[in-house]
Amino acid sequence: MASPILSQRTYRLSHIPSESSTSEIRQIFPSSVRDTIQYVSLARRIASTTPDDQVATVTFKAEPSFFSTLPYKFGGQLSAFICDLDVRFFCVWVDAHFHGLTTFNDLPDEDDGVDIIALTGLGGKAFASWQCYDGSMWLRDHIPWDVPKSRISIYGYPSDVGNSDSVATLSEMTETFVLDLLNYRRLHFPQNVSVRTFTIHLKTHKAWCRLGESGSALHAALHRSIHGLVFFGTPHNGMKVDNLLPGLSGQTSENLIRDIEPGSTYIKSLKERFSKATMGPNILSFLELRATPQSVLQPDGSILRIGKSAMNAPESTACLYWANEIRVPINENHSMIAKLAKRDGSAYCRVVSSIRQLLLDCRRDYSNQPLHDTRDIHKSYAIDTDAFDPSTRLNYRNPSIQSSHMSGENEDGLALLAYPPGFALSKPPANRRVRVLVHGIWNLFHFGHVRSLRFAKEAFLDVYLIVGVTADRPLRSFNCHTAMSSAERAEVVRACKYVDEVIDGCPPVLDPEAITKLGIDYFGYREGSFSVSLFDPYKLLSIQGKGFIIPRTLSISSTEIARKILRDGDLSIQ
Known part of the structure; x- marks a missing residue:
């Protein structure tokens, strides 16, 4: 003292x-x-x-x-x-x-x-x-x-x-x-x-x-x-x-x-x-x-x-x-x-x-890792993303969901959002819904995930939220094991009221062709959601002013939930 x-x-x-x-x-x-x-x-x-x-x-x-x-x-x-x-x-x-x-x-x-x-x-x-x-x-x-x-x-x-x-x-x-x-x-x-x-x-x-x-x-x-x-x-x-x-x-x-x-x-x-x-x-x-x-x-x-x-x-x-x-x-x-x-x-x-x-x-x-060309990122993952057709994986749609409010927009109707360092955020499209992609593993779905999806849903005045759920095979190749299969994780995400579409069995990184086919306007960066990568896999969207940061809920994580289950297993079973 x-x-x-x-x-x-x-x-x-x-x-x-x-x-x-x-x-x-x-x-x-x-x-x-x-x-x-x-x-x-x-x-x-x-x-x-x-x-x-x-x-x-x-x-x-x-x-x-x-x-x-x-x-x-x-x-x-x-x-x-x-x-x-x-x-x-x-x-x-x-x-x-x-x-x-x-x-x-x-x-x-x-x-x-x-x-x-x-x-x-x-x-x-x-x-x-x-x-x-x-x-x-x-x-x-x-x-x-x-x-x-x-x-x-x-x-x-x-x-x-x-x-x-x-x-x-x-x-x-x-x-x-x-x-x-x-x-x-x-x-x-x-x-x-x-x-x-x-x-x-x-x-x-x-x-x-x-x-x-x-x-x-x-x-x-x-x-x-x-x-x-x-x-x-x-x-x-x-x-x-x-x-x-x-x-x-x-x-x-x-x-x-x-x-x-x-x-x-x-x-x-x-x-x-x-x-x-x-x-x-x-x-x-x-x-x-x-x-x-x-x-x-x-x-x-x-x-x-x-x-x-x-x-x-x-x-x-x-x-x-x-x-x-x-x-x-x-x-x-x-x-x-x-x-x-x-x-x-x-x-x-x-x-x-x-x-x-x-x-x-x-x-x-x-620390911030050097940005690489998007195509090089796909090669480093050694995943056959060219065989991925997004049109076959859009398996959920809920047109009744409308985002009727937004907090913190400026006079241009653009949310006061944080975005990746070195990049500016472009203005959202006019006269149509804003298509936002959020990508993640979504293992042991918890209230922190719900907050992330709600944040993405309310980022702009009228958002059509597309959620990618990473496939099982690429995760296993990176020694990343989940408690639930891709289909099970997608089913849980599908039940969230903020979600309009789910991409089930999504590769760790969507290539530019898939992004274009999906018509993505913005990508929400869920910090810590990429267990297979420490760098930014969506550099292209950042360059185009289409990336914004979704804050984490720091009081909870899937890892912490799993740790509690292992530590207090007997209590959990009761």
């Missing part, structure tokens, strides 16, 4: 002009302290709407005397602390709390980069919780070079639990974090989705659940963009805080601490929600192997680790034991597990190696 007290030696400088360099940042400070500067970082402020706005961090060997009066909660204008400041830096703001997002380095190519955003738990310090005693901070001073194509940021928030007058709850802290991430994504990734890796703590379990459970398209897009979760001694089952509660009795932060106790209603609810919302991302859990001096609340409201040593987050609470989790032990206590020094014998090399592997797994599973 609380970090050991370090003399404050690192400061954040915001609103730095874009043409500035790290050497110029050093020259800002008086010559008497210039030689005491150990580390400097400089990067674009990713949370800023101003393109020529940078942020720097500066670490000194000792606290400069002119910063001794710097207000911790607010910071101040740099010109108030340094005389004879260059006029270019008059608007620079300095602080030591690091609240919000602070970026340490820039990406040479944002389309091929990875964001790593780190934040601490309650009582931690946004910067100091990751800082070694020699002044280095591994996320800033080493990771950008040891993990290529990564942009490193930290996120700070008012996390003090002692001597705090804040009435903020974990839910409100979570909402602030989510809003800041949405704002960052809006500013930098209006269309394309890049791989993200988050190092997170207990506070953001709720943020992850919030994104996964929300019906908002913005939340869903952000949730999909997070492909890796890294935990450093995170107490998933709660943490004992008996030594803190007596001193916090009656204070505004008492309920905040009670929420993270083992067995609390908050922890129980969060565990269940987190397991449902965390099915896709790869997880990396670092667990502590040493006992930690316990935090004790002091009369002045500060928290010091001077109590009896105990395990804060033992293996039983620091590990999830899920199939998508990699567990790595670190021979440190809870306070020091994330303060890594890059030297022989330290855990740094092990941590970096694990993070590199996590990023490789993320790229392999989720």
Whole structure:
């Protein structure tokens, strides 16, 4: 929870002009302290709407005397602390709390980069919780070079639990974090989705659940963009805080601490929600192997680790034991597990190696694959699609179904839909029904499938929805086994009221000739529905402006249903 007290030696400088360099940042400070500067970082402020706005961090060997009066909660204008400041830096703001997002380095190519955003738990310090005693901070001073194509940021928030007058709850802290991430994504990734890796703590379990459970398209897009979760001694089952509660009795932060106790209603609810919302991302859990001096609340409201040593987050609470989790032990206590020094014998090399592997797994599973010619895709599947005649497979029609409403259309009658990166969406045809194709396996049909079909049905004012059901033989050739045959899956889809036509025994990819014969106007991309392909098999439709994205229902999947049946088989039979 609380970090050991370090003399404050690192400061954040915001609103730095874009043409500035790290050497110029050093020259800002008086010559008497210039030689005491150990580390400097400089990067674009990713949370800023101003393109020529940078942020720097500066670490000194000792606290400069002119910063001794710097207000911790607010910071101040740099010109108030340094005389004879260059006029270019008059608007620079300095602080030591690091609240919000602070970026340490820039990406040479944002389309091929990875964001790593780190934040601490309650009582931690946004910067100091990751800082070694020699002044280095591994996320800033080493990771950008040891993990290529990564942009490193930290996120700070008012996390003090002692001597705090804040009435903020974990839910409100979570909402602030989510809003800041949405704002960052809006500013930098209006269309394309890049791989993200988050190092997170207990506070953001709720943020992850919030994104996964929300019906908002913005939340869903952000949730999909997070492909890796890294935990450093995170107490998933709660943490004992008996030594803190007596001193916090009656204070505004008492309920905040009670929420993270083992067995609390908050922890129980969060565990269940987190397991449902965390099915896709790869997880990396670092667990502590040493006992930690316990935090004790002091009369002045500060928290010091001077109590009896105990395990804060033992293996039983620091590990999830899920199939998508990699567990790595670190021979440190809870306070020091994330303060890594890059030297022989330290855990740094092990941590970096694990993070590199996590990023490789993320790229392999989720990154955008190169687009290929549609004909080449058919060849790679080795399926005889030329023998497929769509006219023989259109075996269901329900002309009584009419889509009488549409949410979110613009003045042209075009839905405000998300579409594949790099492509625009064409206008729908006038004076006739819009023919939309949705393609998938539809195994163990569930309410998430129903939502997908409803979304496609209501995407335009008057939709004629055609649903392709992948045939059994090509799925078996790719070692993809289903609980039901193609005919059985088609029969279930056929019963859905949003469906007008079903293509039974459909190949994994329809060739352009079949698409033309069907008269398809748009194709709905069900994310994750192509178990046999990681790339876009309908590139042609995207190029023509005919592709749009159907958001997944992240709280359910056919795989999860099958897993529950296997795990709770006896209960299911009853």
